[in-house]
Amino acid sequence: MEEQDIARKAYTDLFGEDCNYSFRTVYTGRLKDYGAYVSLSGGLMEFKMSRKWYSISPEIQMGLMQELILKLLKKKKHSMYIDLYNTFVQNLHIAIPKDKNDPQLESSFNRVNERYFLGLVERPNLMWGQFATRTFGSYDFKNDTITISRVFKDMEDTNYLDYIMFHETLHKRRKFFKSGNKTYYHDARFKRLEKVFEGGEQIEKELGRAVAREKAKAYYRNKKDKAGQLKRKVFDWF
Numbered sequence: 106m107e108e109q110d111i112a113r114k115a116y117t118d119l120f121g122e123d124c125n126y127s128f129r130t131v132y133t134g135r136l137k138d139y140g141a142y143v144s145l146s147g148g149l150m151e152f153k154m155s156r157k158w159y160s161i162s163p164e165i166q167m168g169l170m171q172e173l174i175l176k177l178l179k180k181k182k183h184s185m186y187i188d189l190y191n192t193f194v195q196n197l198h199i200a201i202p203k204d205k206n207d208p209q210l211e212s213s214f215n216r217v218n219e220r221y222f223l224g225l226v227e228r229p230n231l232m233w234g235q236f237a238t239r240t241f242g243s244y245d246f247k248n249d250t251i252t253i254s255r256v257f258k259d260m261e262d263t264n265y266l267d268y269i270m271f272h273e274t275l276h277k278r279r280k281f282f283k284s285g286n287k288t289y290y291h292d293a294r295f296k297r298l299e300k301v302f303e304g305g306e307q308i309e310k311e312l313g314r315a316v317a318r319e320k321a322k323a324y325y326r327n328k329k330d331k332a333g334q335l336k337r338k339v340f341d342w343f
């Protein structure tokens with residue numbers, strides 16, 4: 106099937122009729138693995154798809170396109186292809202290479218996995234993200250990666266790191282729970298499961314302060330570094 110036909114077929118299968126849109130599909134290396142989006146301009150519906158999609162079966166691609174079309178047109182519908190796509194995405198993590206790791210993060214993951222998941226969760230890719238003080242962590246199921254803010258890297262109390270790791274591992278464990286076209290990441294059941302973490306409520310209370318402390322430490326570290334550089338520059342001059 107030609108790529109343009111996949112998109113058109115996705116549309117007509119969904120609505121049972123042809124349309125006046127024209128379709129274009131572009132596979133690109135610029136998007137994250139298995140990322141995709143659709144845009145509509147002057148009757149042209151254009152799909153930008155991660156190159157990874159190119160070798161995936163047209164039926165699964167159609168499901169992805171249908172999800173994107175429904176989001177774009179703010180409509181709700183079900184289809185066999187959407188089911189296929191969802192099953193594919195939920196099992197993606199199995200085939201994804203685990204090539205990102207870090208000893209500190211791995212220790213944290215192992216502690217959390219042993220204690221709360223009976224060691225049953227397969228280790229995802231683990232990496233430090235930016236020094237972010239609002240978003241502490243994230244789980245991306247499309248590349249099976251848990252990213253943790255660098256804020257936690259130098260904290261003496263590893264409990265905070267473990268708490269965030271637990272939260273993200275819970276996301277991996279549950280993947281996502283679907284109801285219609287909506288995805289609930291932090292639904293009531295998630296919140297209940299999250300309470301299992303020992304001392305979680307206390308950590309939740311202290312987290313803001315702990316992060317502020319790290320922020321201050323980083324600030325002074327930075328200042329010192331800059332002062333050092335300045336001194337060196339002055340000496341270079343002489």
Ligand SMILES: [Zn+2]
Nearest residue numbers: 272276290291
């Ligand atoms: Zn979350």
